[in-house]
Amino acid sequence: MQAKNIIEVIVDVPTMQTDRPYDYSIPEDLKDLIQPGMRVQVPFGSRNLLGYVISDPKATTDFEGELKDITALLDDEPVLSPEMLALGKQIAAENFCFLVEAYHTMLPNLLKVDYDKYFLPTTSISYREHAQYFSDFNEISWAEAEEKGYLADLIKLKKDNKVSIDYRVEDRKRYKTEKWVQPLMGFDQLEDELQNVRKTAKKQLALVEVLMELDGKKVSAKYFEEFDIHMATLKAGAEKGWLSLFDQPVNRDPYANIVIEKSEKLQLQAQQERAFAAVKTAMDAQKDEVFLLQGVTGSGKTEVYLQLIQEALDKGQEAILLVPEISLTPQMVNRLKGRFGDMVAVLHSQLSTGEHFDEWRKLKNGQAKIAVGARSSIFAPLHNIGLIILDEEHETTYKQSDNPRYHAREVAKWRANKHGCPVILGSATPSLESRARAQNGVYTLLEMPERSNHQALPPVELIDMREEFRHKNYYQFSRKLRDEMQATMDRGEQVALMLNRRGYANFMQCRDCGYTFQCPNCDVSLTYHYHNKQLQCHYCGYNAARPQTCPQCGQTHLREFGTGTEKVEQEINELFPNKTVVRMDMDTTRRKGSHERMLKQIADKKADILLGTQMIAKGLDFPNITLVGIINADTSLYLPDFRAAERTFQLLTQMSGRAGRGDLSGQVLIQTYNPDHYALTLAQHHDYDTFYQTEMRYRKLNQYSPYFYTVRFTVSNFDDHTAMATAAKVAHMLREANVAGTKIIGPAQSTISRVNNQYYYQLLYQHRGNQAIHQVLQAIQDRAQNWSKDKIYVSIDVDPMTFM
DNA sequence: AGCACGCCGACT
């Protein structure tokens, strides 16, 4: 039998032509080390690239040419488990993305690599040339050559074989280290040393004494700080031979300096107990059952999660808890850390790449057993998962909006199946898709209709803003909301105000001629930002200083239209001059830790009013907030998206749930121009069931999800006509395939038809989910390979969450 | 993607 010294590698070139395994031979010295799931460096063409080993060693290859050797191994153990290797294939196939892309998103960024190119002199280079381009060195990087203007010359020398190019792969993987101290002398020796130290060298005397106490034990250099002994003294000690300093790899801990209150296990109430028992039964039976836990806001879902996670730990298993956007739910993280301490690893986008890598590593090597985080945490490198939870399962952030366009819910089900464990989908307002599956018995429905503090859900009032206008009230605030804010704050309680800004732009217009300021690269209005007096494009980032005169008519009567958080904040300052406002939106929360700081201000009652965009609707739990006001409820209602009503209903219900979470009763005021729309009236009455039924009728009538599946194609090109014509070709291919029960909508211009000077067309394909569909989609994907050569890009989004 | 190879126009 032949030796098995060939392996399959996926190379780091995200294109259609290279989206397949390449065979490489294993050099003798790596033979016993190489395993599937490891990262390797391979020669590919004239370059060196990162690759993922995806197969066990095999004896034969179909490749006709001569196999190349793997250049180097980048890991000492696999970074992708066999489960992950299989999962990547599944994701790539279902979402029409490249396999490398799938593997990349499953791993922390630190495991990506940088590519560098270096020029090296060969033996045929002249002394003169060497001196000119390399001076005293034996290499020069491509970037440096470019900077110094040598690039053209060096490329010429390359042609004459006077220099060669070295393609390097630089692993970004770095371990953080700390200085540690290894005592080198025993007690008696140190005692002798004590005599040799000058009596005035107080620090050194102290150091010797501490070392004597350590009795040979290794400790961190930090340990000496409490004796006021610092690095200079330790270095002196090392020179005298008392100790040696070495680098100890440590985990970066983003929560190191944060004090977390211990959270105690609570007594479960009857409805929680029922949900707990149902999931525990599935866990005991190792069944991959999916539960839809539908509990009203404040019903105590989190406590159920925590106790079930405890169950998993007790069995020696691990758990994953997904939240929509972790930086918005610090309270959830605190509760988990308070209950489970170091067992929790938190993964989210505001961590540095190094911190993220270390949290990931803790999960991989078993130091932590609970993964908490946003969407990508579903790929947590755990080995024996006992439970997966998606909190607020209806949130659209669970679907990634660019490649690979996976949905965390689907990945969760896939992993649950592999691990034989249940999945909990938790929400007060489940997505229609999930609720329909629960209705059909595909998921098990668990209901928690009561609030745990036994407070009734807060009364909700709809305020007709058309009336306000008729009464010549031109503020963003209705008279009622103003009065109630005053009364609430007079009682020493707090107010939360939400501005529903989705799909809404602040724009600037000339009052004389009606000219509006548009982005030169995109078909959208520019948004005016008050704080830096700039007009900005929210799609391509274009910005310009606020003009003083109208470019069309030259007049100076320019005015900002629309409602932004900044403008509302100004009005609040006008109406309630001695109250403090905390404003939370994309602008004020960009910096690391700013969420926590702002929420702490509310928790400590240093502020009276919390004003924010929809980010404040999620997971906040402040007992002293008793009034919730929604400034403009209906801006999300008439978006070109069949889920517009569902989103509005979910948002209003969720925001209403922020009121009256403690012992004080709360109230909610919703300002609207559509007080009769069912999404609003049913949110007003906390009536999910009627909303579900009403909305399902509408979806059935119009053949939308969950009755039909949707695939969205987006075609883009710098030329308007080419983009349109290609979209028509896609439509043609779908029509030709002629699959029964399908429907084509479009092609049509995208809502924003031009972004960054690229024209966008989209096309929707509704189907009932049979195998023939996948073939058509694959055929279009294959055609797209040719189109991409002409810079025409076609993207396929299976079950899209947005239609903009 | 990036690079080599290859076939046509406008230069030292």
Add this chain to the structure above:
DNA sequence: GTCGGCGTGCTC
């Protein structure tokens, strides 16, 4: 004659 433009096709 040669240099260099970017179209085409390959990378184990």
